[in-house]
Amino acid sequence: MSTLMQIYICALSVSAFLCLYRIGMGPTPPDRTVGIDILGTLVVGFCAFMSILTGKDFYMNIGISWALLSFVGTLALAKFLERRSLDE
Amino acid sequence: MSDTIAHILISIGVLFDLLGCVGLVRLPDVYNRLQAATKCVTLGTCMILIGVLVLVGFNALGIKAVICMVFVLLTSPTSAHALARGSHKAGVPLWPDSVTDKYKERKGAEK
Amino acid sequence: MKSTIQFIILFALWLLLTWSVQLADIIAGIVISILAVALMGDIFTGKMYRILNPIRLFWMVVYIPYLFLYIILANLDVAYRVINPAMPIRPGIVRFKTNLKSEIGKTFLANSITLTPGTLTVDIIGDEFFVHWINVRCDGDSEKQGEIIAGKFERILGRIFE
Known part of the structure; x- marks a missing residue:
């Protein structure tokens, strides 16, 4: 694990903590949802780093599934915000 | 040589991720936060994935990184659009110093 | 087919x-x-096989680097606004009309607008786009705003999808 890799992972962790700040302190529900969406995209970056570090490609599969599932989850949350229900 | 290019790409990507999240914390309302966060984090993650492709070359991992990049590029603007529409319909106001709000006028005209 | x-x-x-x-x-x-x-x-x-026409494929290939160029410009612009302590933002939601007809063309236009400098599509009603703009210019002139935001993509997307 090179020094550069450590720097990248530290920077991504700081970004994730900033997202967590927004999720925790967000004044309105949409703010929290934005934080969750962005955190989902950051996790794909973490998966890419994991696959470089271990040399195993199935971490990238996790990244692909994570991107798609986070997209579906965000759409459901947005629909919920819009109507306050999940009936359509 | 390709290692250097890959590390430059990954560094720029991580920097953009960080800037996007700083924007998420600093900017004043939901729509501005969506702007900063979606654009910067999408480009940042795509650059990290391109960096992975350059670092490992065209093998199973590199191809998966490209597919993942296409998915992120297609899905993230759509989810930003859905979130913006959802929060406007949920009644979240714009930042008080905003200039105009044509969407609210249009919705007011429909009622 | x-x-x-x-x-x-x-x-x-x-x-x-x-x-x-x-x-x-x-x-x-x-x-x-x-x-x-x-x-x-x-x-x-949609009629998916229309995209296999060589002329449309050629414009698709032109469109992708063009879009990447504008994505990078967008990020430099937003990063500048975030870092600057004074935060020079002037947000607002503007409205303009598009002349793209097909659904898939509108979808691509909306996604491209979201990824380019300082703009975020909020809703599409018929052929009207509602766009959140981080730095509103030409206040009150809907035509000119539409030209600034979407003009550069509309011409290429029209060649691909219409």
Whole structure:
């Protein structure tokens, strides 16, 4: 694990903590949802780093599934915000 | 040589991720936060994935990184659009110093 | 015709994802692609084969680097606004009309607008786009705002999808 890799992972962790700040302190529900969406995209970056570090490609599969599932989850949350229900 | 290019790409990507999240914390309302966060984090993650492709070359991992990049590029603007529409319909106001709000006028005209 | 194209796309995606040419993997891929097309093929209503026209494909290839250039400009712009302590933002939601007719063209235009400098599509009603703009210019002149935001993409997308 090179020094550069450590720097990248530290920077991504700081970004994730900033997202967590927004999720925790967000004044309105949409703010929290934005934080969750962005955190989902950051996790794909973490998966890419994991696959470089271990040399195993199935971490990238996790990244692909994570991107798609986070997209579906965000759409459901947005629909919920819009109507306050999940009936359509 | 390709290692250097890959590390430059990954560094720029991580920097953009960080800037996007700083924007998420600093900017004043939901729509501005969506702007900063979606654009910067999408480009940042795509650059990290391109960096992975350059670092490992065209093998199973590199191809998966490209597919993942296409998915992120297609899905993230759509989810930003859905979130913006959802929060406007949920009644979240714009930042008080905003200039105009044509969407609210249009919705007011429909009622 | 439509099902064949869908099958080819899904099977190519399967081959890229598994990245192996063993017989068992290929048979599983064929079976799963046929199942997916049979069960969910009719969700896609558009005329997919029109995109295979060489002229449209050429403009598609032109469009992708063009879009990447504007994505990078967008990020430098937003990063500058975030770092600057004074935060020079002037947000607002503006409205403009597009002359693209097809649904898929509008979808691509909306996604491109979201990824380019300082703009975020909020809603599309008919042919009207509502766009959140981080730095509103030409206040009150809807035509000119539409030209600034979407003009550069509309011309190429019109050649691809109309």
